Amino acid sequence: MESTDTLVHAEAAASARLLAVDATALRKSFGSVHAVEHATLQVRPGEVVAFLGPNGAGKTTTIDMLLGLSQPDAGSVRVFGESPRAAIAHGLVSAVLQTGGLLKDLTVRETLQLTASLFADTRPVPEVMQRAGITEIADRRVNLCSGGQRQRLRFAMALLSDPGLLILDEPTTGMDVEGRRSFWNAIRADAARGRTVLFATHYLEEADEYADRIVLMSRGRIVADGATTDIKNLVSGRTVTATLPNADVAALAILPGVDGVQAMGDRLIIHTRDSDAVTRHLLTQTEARDLEVAAQNLESVFLALTSEGSAS
Numbered sequence: 239m240e241s242t243d244t245l246v247h248a249e250a251a252a253s254a255r256l257l258a259v260d261a262t263a264l265r266k267s268f269g270s271v272h273a274v275e276h277a278t279l280q281v282r283p284g285e286v287v288a289f290l291g292p293n294g295a296g297k298t299t300t301i302d303m304l305l306g307l308s309q310p311d312a313g314s315v316r317v318f319g320e321s322p323r324a325a326i327a328h329g330l331v332s333a334v335l336q337t338g339g340l341l342k343d344l345t346v347r348e349t350l351q352l353t354a355s356l357f358a359d360t361r362p363v364p365e366v367m368q369r370a371g372i373t374e375i376a377d378r379r380v381n382l383c384s385g386g387q388r389q390r391l392r393f394a395m396a397l398l399s400d401p402g403l404l405i406l407d408e409p410t411t412g413m414d415v416e417g418r419r420s421f422w423n424a425i426r427a428d429a430a431r432g433r434t435v436l437f438a439t440h441y442l443e444e445a446d447e448y449a450d451r452i453v454l455m456s457r458g459r460i461v462a463d464g465a466t467t468d469i470k471n472l473v474s475g476r477t478v479t480a481t482l483p484n485a486d487v488a489a490l491a492i493l494p495g496v497d498g499v500q501a502m503g504d505r506l507i508i509h510t511r512d513s514d515a516v517t518r519h520l521l522t523q524t525e526a527r528d529l530e531v532a533a534q535n536l537e538s539v540f541l542a543l544t545s546e547g548s549a550s
Contacts (some may be wrong), residue, residue: 241372250336256319258283258403259304264313266299273299274310275458276542278411282435286429286444289438291455292544293484297438300455301407304436305333318402329357329399334392334406342381346372346391349380353395370394385412390421396498397428404428406437422448446536456544473539476513480506480526493519509538 259281266274274296274335281287291297302308303315306322317325325331340349348364354360365372368391375383389409396404406425410418418441426448429435439445445452445466452469454462462469475497483504491499495512506526510516513531520526 240413244500245515255458256283257281257316258285258318259436260314260316260319261300261304262314263305264300264315266296266303266308266310272458274303277455277458277460279311279453279460279463280302281403281434283434284429284432286426286435286448287437287449288449288452289436289455290437290440290442290445290452293440294457295455295544296458297455298407299436301333301405301436301438304405305331327401329359331400331403331405332396332399332401334389334396334404334409336408339392339395340380340388343379345379346383346387347376349391350394350398353445354398357399361400363398365512366394369397369424369428371420384417386410386414386417386421389413390424393421393424401433403434403436406435408440410439410441418444437499442536442540452536454540454543461543462539467483470534470536470539473534473542475509477532477533477534477538478506478508478510478516478520479528479532480520480529481528482506482520482524482526483525487525 257280257440259279261277264274265272266276277296277300279300289297289301299308303310304317304322306326315322318330320328320330322331344352346367350363350366354363364373367376370390372387372390372394375387378387380388380391389412393409410421413421424446425435437449449466451464452462452466453460454469462472481504485501485506487499487501488497490506490508493513493516496508496510498509500507508516517529517531520529
């Protein structure tokens with residue numbers, strides 16, 4: 239069996255110049271609800287892509303179609319050049335979902351051994367436990383594992399077939415901060431070996447820190463797709479924050495270039511297209527102190543592009 243640093247499926251797909259994901263003009267409706275509308279998504283081998291959007295945006299429905307769990311009403315999906323179900327059958331793609339897939343009376347090791355028995359060829363169970371960081375709980379029954387430990391177990395299960403594409407749907411839900419950091423360190427280490435990763439998350443800082451590229455979905459449509467820095471540049475302007483007790487929010491809101499003002503106690507947050515002018519006004523015309531000027535963050539872009547008033 240080959241070294242863990244060599245992902246046979248991913249390399250074979252890359253050499254054949256196949257896209258890890260090639261989804262074109264996907265549509266999916268449930269009765270009168272249009273869950274996905276004309277969504278096109280292409281992911282190259284080796285990319286780490288964050289799939290973002292508010293609840294009801296269509297992310298999970300899209301992921302279900304990528305995994306062959308649901309058939310699109312229109313459009314096409316290919317995974318490494320194959321249908322989703324064929325790609326899964328050949329071990330090219332695995333998923334870490336939020337719930338399900340675990341038998342609570344088995345131990346962690348027994349769960350992995352049972353899963354491995356379903357494939358003709360797998361990575362060794364001790365290896366995937368080590369890579370997922372669950373070696374120390376190998377003999378623990380699943381019903382005694384924490385939520386974070388169960389997600390790590392699902393990650394280990396997904397690694398058994400040595401897939402070229404790993405799809406994660408809200409993988410760190412229920413984890414504490416340290417658990418999330420440790421989980422993502424394991425994912426990034428695995429991605430560094432060449433695996434393609436597509437993950438949906440509602441933790442925007444995870445997307446900002448760990449993704450090479452961000453795909454943003456809103457009301458069934460993909461509204462932005464690009465590198466993290468490019469996505470942030472889609473919303474112009476900067477944010478000026480300052481401490482100013484008893485601030486006249488109404489007066490600040492009508493300053494030239496100001497798009498919005500928020501007051502949280504004595505702390506002001508001003509969204510502006512002219513941060514120099516706002517800063518000058520605060521320093522010369524008010525008692526403001528502790529000023530900070532920052533570029534738009536991912537959260538502000540997310541809100542701007544997915545708000546009810548934004549274009550579809």
